[in-house]
Amino acid sequence: MAQPCCGNLLLITDSYKVSHHKQYPPNTHTVYSYFESRGGVYPETVFFGLQYILKKYFVGCVVTKEKIAEAKAVYDAHLGPGIFNEEGWLYIVEKHNGRLPIRIKAIPEGTVVPYKNVLFTVENTDPNCYWLTNYLETILVEVWYPMTVATQSRAFKEVIAKYLSETADNLEGLPFKLHDFGFRGVSSVETAALGAASHLVNFKGTDTIAGIVMARDYYSCPMAGFSIPAAEHSTITVWGRDKEVEAYRNMVTQFPNGMVACVSDSYNIWEACGKMWGEELKALVEDRGKRDVGPLVIRPDSGDPPTTVLKVLNILGEKFGTQMNSKKYKMLPPYIRVIQGDGINYDMVGKILTHMKENGWSADNVAFGSGGSLLQRVNRDTQKCAYKCSYALVDGKNVNVFKEPITDMGKKSKKGRLTLEHDNGQWSTTQEGTGNPDKDQLVVVYENGSLIKDWTFDEVRARAEIELLK
Structure with a gap:
């Protein structure tokens, strides 16, 4: 019996992302993106569920030549030959033993954070894999559901x-x-x-x-x-x-x-x-x-x-x-x-x-x-969840990346490297790399194929408890 596509991470993405490795500027080395709740029904969000995604889909050797061959066959038929980044994925197998050269920093699970703040960031750790950061957006954004x-x-x-x-x-x-x-x-x-x-x-x-x-x-x-x-x-x-x-x-x-x-x-x-x-x-x-x-x-x-x-x-x-x-x-x-x-x-x-x-x-x-x-009666817009690129290193130069659509300023995105700081009971996201790393509440939870933080359910519950009971 055929296995579902969830057994192959290369197939867990939106079709258009398969072509994106060809669209970045020459000499792009780093792509850095973040996830946030841009607003929504509830003024605070309980961050939960990323650990499940990481353990199920990201930990260990998740890229193999067999999975690359399967993905190539699918995408050649779906998008046309020559679009799929076979060379890039083979590089991950040969250079990183099939482990994803990615670093993810996130707020500890269970933390209650006002919306419009960064909740996790993603960046490549190998300059040859700049295209990987946003290829993974689709599955990572699905954290919107448990979080909501x-x-x-x-x-x-x-x-x-x-x-x-x-x-x-x-x-x-x-x-x-x-x-x-x-x-x-x-x-x-x-x-x-x-x-x-x-x-x-x-x-x-x-x-x-x-x-x-x-x-x-x-x-x-x-x-x-x-x-x-x-x-x-x-x-x-x-x-x-x-x-x-x-x-x-x-x-x-x-x-x-x-x-x-x-x-x-x-x-x-x-x-x-x-x-x-x-x-x-x-x-x-x-x-x-x-x-x-x-x-x-x-x-x-x-x-x-x-x-x-x-x-x-x-x-x-x-x-x-x-x-x-x-x-x-x-x-x-x-x-x-x-x-x-x-x-x-x-x-x-x-x-x-x-x-x-x-x-x-x-x-x-x-x-x-x-x-x-x-x-079931929730969707990604309940808390207006979004994943956006905010920084890139291109041709040796730092680039603060953002969008600012004139038709909807509510979709204006953040710029540069971000820190999430908590002072005197107030949360704030500092942009453009100007934050204090010592105050950053984001911690490395995943790096180069390994889960760095393994939160227990008791820890999650303790952080999420309502103020009345804390």
Whole structure:
């Protein structure tokens, strides 16, 4: 069976880049480029995911004569003979044993940096390979995806933490307040792995197994996320509508210890909460509290989320009782909780929590599940990610490279060699080689085929933690 192109780095680029080695000025020796978030939805970005790309695609001997031959055949047919830089790639095999003569400096993963700052730089270390720096742009820019998911997930965490601070006794439950339901809602298994791991930078709840495997294999984390037994509609509706209560009874008896979640809107969510859970099965639910084995979590999965969540809480409160916490907000008994997993995005979480607060309910009664909105409803423009050349050495002369399109000054690029500095809590990118190297927060993470920094998931999480918890 043929191997996918991801097994050949030479094929992981945009078509036009294959011709770029012919387009630089004579006697070009160095090309230096950088990656940044030029703006976007969120004013700060969580840098994450570059290490995965480097380990998977860049480390070790990644260029061979066999891969060059494969690429030549593809590009000769695709672009026409004589375009592909066969000589340049063979030079890397013969001179560097197939290891990429490239240096990458990056901000440590997990660092939270305001947008419009450099996040990593790339340059060739062999003057004969000046063309390589931007050939690699395509795969390197794909860091936009894990970075953006981590950024969005952290924004969720901040808004949930805000409402917990205002309406709950503590923030102990915060790491499990946003659960990843996104595996089926993304475009590929690799997307699921990257996106789920990015979410786990901020939270510890996930149903996307690919993410915990990625965190284990690429960030030295034995177990990054956790889940619980949970029902889906088929495991409830297969019992038939007349035996719906028996389906619920089966859930709490099959899983007598530990948290268990049960979707309860297959027919009539109000009846399920009030009559079935609140009356017929009430003793079984209360028994979980007596044994202190973990709560039953009721999951509504349809309707207007703010309205539905509040009504579910009110019904459960009427049936099981409530108590006031130290902030004077209502809490259900500890053996019963609610998770809203339908229609959850960043804005909706705020609407639900606002509605709960206005009606006297603590945010600690609920958790959220998010799927496609968490892992898929983002793109490169969410944080306006871009990779641009800013410096070159041509014919022995330093050249500050930049673009400044008159039609869109938001795309104006940075000039020269860059440093990312952090003074008195403020981040700034210094251009044109005028920065202080001793203050530069960018560190060498990859050089000449070797991974120089190997960040652990614990280190990433510590850097990304919200200020409230640091």
